[in-house]
Amino acid sequence: MALSPADVTQLAAVDTTRAARVLSEVRSATLAGQRAPVAPRPVIEQSWGRTLRSGVDPERDLRAGVLSTDEVRRRRESTELRHVLPVLREGLLSVADVAHHIMVVAGADGRVLWREGSTPVLRRADGLGFEVGADWREEVVGTNGVGTPAVVRRPVQIFASEHFVRSLATWTCTGAPITDPRDGRLLGVVDVSGPLETMHPATLAWVDSVAKLAEAGLRELHLTSLERLRAVAAPVLARLTGRALVVDRDGWTAAVTGLPAASRITLPKSLAPGRRWLPPLGPCSVEPLAEGWLIRASDDPGPRGATRIVLDLTRPRRWSVTVSGCAGSWTHELSPRHAELLYLLALHRTGRSAAGLAEDVFGDAGRTVTVRAEMSRVRRYLGGLLEHRPYRFCEQAEVEVLTPDDPLDLLPHSTAPALTAGRKPTETP
Structure with a gap:
């Protein structure tokens, strides 16, 4: 009886060796342009297509060098992911170590910034180039648990030969994107990986739930920063007449006077003090205030155009x-x-x-x-x-x-x- 992609996923939970063999046949046939015994899962098939167009060699792992220690340190200190690292460790590391997995946290550009977990598995990861500072973008390494979730913006589990590069076929990895709740920008990916035999179908839901906890933590930090800005803004707006508001650097409103309440306004990426045109307010006067901006709307419509x-x-x-x-x-x-x-x-x-x-x-x-x-x-x-x-x-x-x-x-x-x-x-x- 022919297997379906769903059947292969279920088979992997009880017989990883047989499932890996089936997926190896699927990969070989697909890359050779032949009819595969089982169609790849849509998310995998689409990823393989993107990877082929990127020119990744399925038989050889050709990556650029890893980042220097100083550059990794700089990126760790500047990324918002550093604020949720305790949440990720608490939610993933204890189970990952027992289950012979490692936890990997990468930035939005696919560079590995943190890597922790089972010592024997860390050593095996070294042999795959899965190390701190390495580049695991999909267009560099092919289908994988860091690069692919960053592209599709949803959790993905990659098992055995679903990886595009053959050397990764002994590995299983599950990654989930972490986005900035302020603007929806991708911050990075958290991934749980391990040898083939450690595959478990529940890992996908587990990693996804911890990633959502991390995003909730970032949301709480943002609300706290808005409260700080609101305390500064209140006495300033009390002295003003006309229409004005105070927003943080991402446009989220801390306080407003003379205008309908709005949770956020759109700010240009390179906003600077002075007279500016801002949607939907029109011409405005913009001044820096604490960790945000004081914006006063003008009654003179000025040039639109x-x-x-x-x-x-x-x-x-x-x-x-x-x-x-x-x-x-x-x-x-x-x-x-x-x-x-x-x-x-x-x-x-x-x-x-x-x-x-x-x-x-x-x-x-x-x-x-x-x-x-x-x-x-x-x-x-x-x-x-x-x-x-x-x-x-x-x-x-x-x-x-x-x-x-x-x-x-x-x-x-x-x-x-x-x-x-x-x-x-x-x-x-």
């Missing part, structure tokens, strides 16, 4: 929208979902209804509530440049979309039907 919108989808996981006009320009980094939605609206300049976008993104026209919620978040930073009923860019805006040279690299994380259909290679007779 934000007429050019550039949607940049060329850089992996660094998608952005830039708005330019006579009042200056500003750039906002996009989440994966917002990148999908704005790309679809750029394709359909006459507009898309909520049901149309739901069909495009989810393959389900009934998911309009989700679409409307996301579009409401998009309009927080694009303001009047986006119209609704239907959703569309305003007619006065010139919209340009920058896309990767290879269509297969366009938002590779996305499973939206409107995007996956465009990524399918053209069949030749």
